[in-house]
Amino acid sequence: MSIYIDPPVWPAHGTVFSHLISDVSLAELHEFAAAAGISERAFDRDHYDVPAHLYEDLVRAGAVELSGAELTRTLIASGLRIPLKERPEKIRPRLLRAWEMAFAPRLEKAPGAFQQQVAELGESLLQAWEQPHRAYHHSGHLSQMLSDLDRLYAHRAQGATPLALVLAAWFHDAVYEGAPGEDERRSEQLVGASLEPLVTAGLLTEHELQMVRLLVRATATHELPESAELPAGYAVTDIEFFLDADMAILAADSTRYRRYLRGVRSEYSHFDDEAFRTGRTTFLRSILGRERIFLSKEGLQLWEEPAQANLRAELSEWEQAPQKLLQALAS
Numbered sequence: 150m151s152i153y154i155d156p157p158v159w160p161a162h163g164t165v166f167s168h169l170i171s172d173v174s175l176a177e178l179h180e181f182a183a184a185a186g187i188s189e190r191a192f193d194r195d196h197y198d199v200p201a202h203l204y205e206d207l208v209r210a211g212a213v214e215l216s217g218a219e220l221t222r223t224l225i226a227s228g229l230r231i232p233l234k235e236r237p238e239k240i241r242p243r244l245l246r247a248w249e250m251a252f253a254p255r256l257e258k259a260p261g262a263f264q265q266q267v268a269e270l271g272e273s274l275l276q277a278w279e280q281p282h283r284a285y286h287h288s289g290h291l292s293q294m295l296s297d298l299d300r301l302y303a304h305r306a307q308g309a310t311p312l313a314l315v316l317a318a319w320f321h322d323a324v325y326e327g328a329p330g331e332d333e334r335r336s337e338q339l340v341g342a343s344l345e346p347l348v349t350a351g352l353l354t355e356h357e358l359q360m361v362r363l364l365v366r367a368t369a370t371h372e373l374p375e376s377a378e379l380p381a382g383y384a385v386t387d388i389e390f391f392l393d394a395d396m397a398i399l400a401a402d403s404t405r406y407r408r409y410l411r412g413v414r415s416e417y418s419h420f421d422d423e424a425f426r427t428g429r430t431t432f433l434r435s436i437l438g439r440e441r442i443f444l445s446k447e448g449l450q451l452w453e454e455p456a457q458a459n460l461r462a463e464l465s466e467w468e469q470a471p472q473k474l475l476q477a478l479a480s
Contacts, residue, residue, distance in 0.1 A: 152181045155220040157201035161247040167204055168220055169197040169212060172227040176479065185210055195224060200418050228404045235289040237279050244275060244292055251315045255352050263350055277323045285412025286325045288435075290398070294318050297394035303448045305386075313357040313383070316344070317364035321395065327417050332360055333369040337362055342343045355379035361395065364391045371396060386445060393448030395441055399436075399459055400452035406459050407477075414478040422475050433464045 150175040159166045171178035175195070182197050185207055191197045197224050199207065206337050208214060211436075215223060224230040233239045268360045275300075278288040295318055298310045321341075324335040340361050347353045359380040367374055372386065398409050405433035417425050436442055442456050466474045 151177060151402070152212045153215050153220055154199070154204065155205055155215055155217045157199075157204050157384075158217070159198070159199075162200075165201045166198045167201070168209075169199050169207065169222060170195065170219075170224050170227075173227070174477075175229060181210070194236065194434075195229050199249050203414060208217055228407055231408070234292065237288040240288055240292045241275065241279070244288060244295075245271060247295060248275075248319070251312055254353070259350070263347075264354060267347070271319075273324055274319050274343075277325075280325075282416065283325060284415035285398075285409055285414060286322045290322070291318060293398070294394045299399045300451075301390045301394060301445065301447050304451075311383075311387065312353075313360040314364065314387060315431065316340075316357070317361045317391060318394070319367045320361060321365045327419060330369055333366060337365045340365055347444070356382055360387070364388065367392060368449075389445035389448065393443045393445050393452070394443065396456070397448075397452055399456035399460070403459070405464075410447065410463065411478050416476075417431075420436060426471055426475070430464060430467050433460050433467070436460060437464065 151171050151173065152169065154167050154169050157165045157167040159168070168176070169182065171181070178197070179189075182192070185203070186204070187197055187199060191199060203384070221230075250268050256267060275288060275345075278286075278291050281289075295310070295315065298314055298318060302308060302310050320336055320340050322332070322336065323339050324332050326332055340358070343360060344353060345359050348355055348358050356378070360383050363374065363380070367388060368451070373388055373392075379385070379388075398406070401409060413427060413429075417428070420428065437457070437460055441449060441453060442460075443453050
């Protein structure tokens with residue numbers, strides 16, 4: 150038994166609550182909670198919120214008492230903790246503000262109807278990113294990608310991320326059903342249906358629309374398009390930055406990388422274990438077989454070495470202990 154509980158001191162709904170966690174697996178946590186009669190609605194991504202009147206019963210059932218600080222450290226060390234910056238409900242307001250700010254200079258003199266249209270488009274896209282089946286490709290990924298784009302452009306002292314790249318980030322996984330190739334195709338279709346009216350209204354240029362389409366399409370292979378004619382005002386560096394920001398997760402620390410991998414397995418739960426193992430190892434060998442993972446000089450400097458280490462370590466796990474890894478990803 151590896152279930153832990155902290156004192157009921159967190160106020161809400163006219164009482165106080167404890168946090169119930171596992172340091173081994175969410176499967177173990179769910180099993181314990183179900184046996185104790187705790188509703189699934191009490192689960193909050195990495196813990197259960199349980200009211201004070203259940204505290205003694207849960208301790209008698211085997212939950213180990215820890216202080217709040219000890220429980221937090223235990224959850225972090227387990228690798229199961231979901232930080233606030235990865236929780237869609239926590240980052241929603243910030244993403245909507247970022248969407249509004251990206252369009253702000255162009256909407257200052259636009260009629261109110263267009264301002265409403267842009268606001269509704271941002272809300273619609275964010276709802277797509279927040280679909281419950283997304284375990285990695287959710288708004289946390291969008292938020293991190295936008296931050297990494299800003300980091301890359303600041304690194305080269307080129308100023309703010311161009312609007313076309315911001316829009317491409319919002320659209321590149323707007324359709325995500327775990328169907329490689331088809332998801333990118335449908336996301337590109339959504340680009341046209343959503344942004345062509347803004348071009349007609351003069352809020353976007355045709356070149357910006359072309360660039361968004363090109364970038365979304367490029368995420369299907371994460372390679373520079375062959376003999377692609379770039380829209381006026383853009384350079385190959387813009388494509389490199391975009392694709393590198395989308396792949397930056399591969400360079401995450403080991404705990405974050407494992408959460409990413411667990412999320413991807415969840416999103417591909419419609420594949421059995423063997424099919425997922427085959428697809429994942431094919432992906433790993435394909436990426437590792439390239440001369441380099443990251444295309445830009447900045448991406449290479451920031452992320453290449455840790456990404457190579459992560460991918461090689463994962464491939465080794467699939468080759469040497471696939472069942473153990475699958476069991477860990479199911480937790």
